[in-house]
Amino acid sequence: MRLSGRDLACLRGGREVFVGLNFSADSGEALLVTGHNGAGKTTLLRLIAGLLEPAQGEIELVGGAPDASLPEQAHYLGHRDALKPALTVLENLQFWYAFLGGRDAPAASALDPVGLAGLAGLPAGYLSAGQRRRLSVARLLAAPRPVWLLDEPTAALDTAGQQRLLGLMQAHLAGGGIIVAATHGPLGLAGAKELRLGTAP
Secondary structure (H helix, E strand, O other), X not given: OEEEEEEEEEEEOOEEEEEEEEEEEEOOOEEEEEOOOOOOHHHHHHHHOOOOXXXXXXEEEEOOOOOOOOHHHEEEEOOOOOOOOOOEHHHHHHHHHHXXXXXXXXXXXXXXXXXXXXXXXXXXXXXXXXXXXXXXXXXXXXXXXXXXXXXXXXXXXXXXXXXXXXXXXXXXXXXXXXXEEEOOOOOOOOOOEEEEOOOOO
16 A cells, blocks of 8 residues: 655645645555644645645555545544533544444444543543543544544643554554654654655744
């Protein structure tokens, strides 16, 4: 399986974010997208996720499910955790499990790997920022997809949470998955490739 982008260009609000951009990541590989604020890191992830259209170029996933589009085979974990405060931890996860088409295991089984099994009945509004982030990560596990698009995935996570996330990312890669992560710092993924956008202002 290979995820690639060729000759990509993106314009936002009349501004050229990037042009002539190329990248690739194969099964078991992580691609770290780095660069200063405004360089287009989040924009690139949103292009891959199908949330934006490139001004030119193309993005494709070769070797994935033939009857599914790239966005249908990718998880996008953005800056916002997309949780309903009045719903419990488990109810939030069950919503995403149904929405994303989870079927291989009960939604609740994704809570233990992120350390939230004991909080399943707690309204999400009572969670700390780090716990909310971990609940968002649980979506990746509840409905497995081969491509993970992670925007600053360690944001709000303490050291233990970062180590837990690292283990989950390593397991995803070991299973043949692909990770594209926008980040300002290293994620601890040995052998990860880097795509640096823009130049320092």
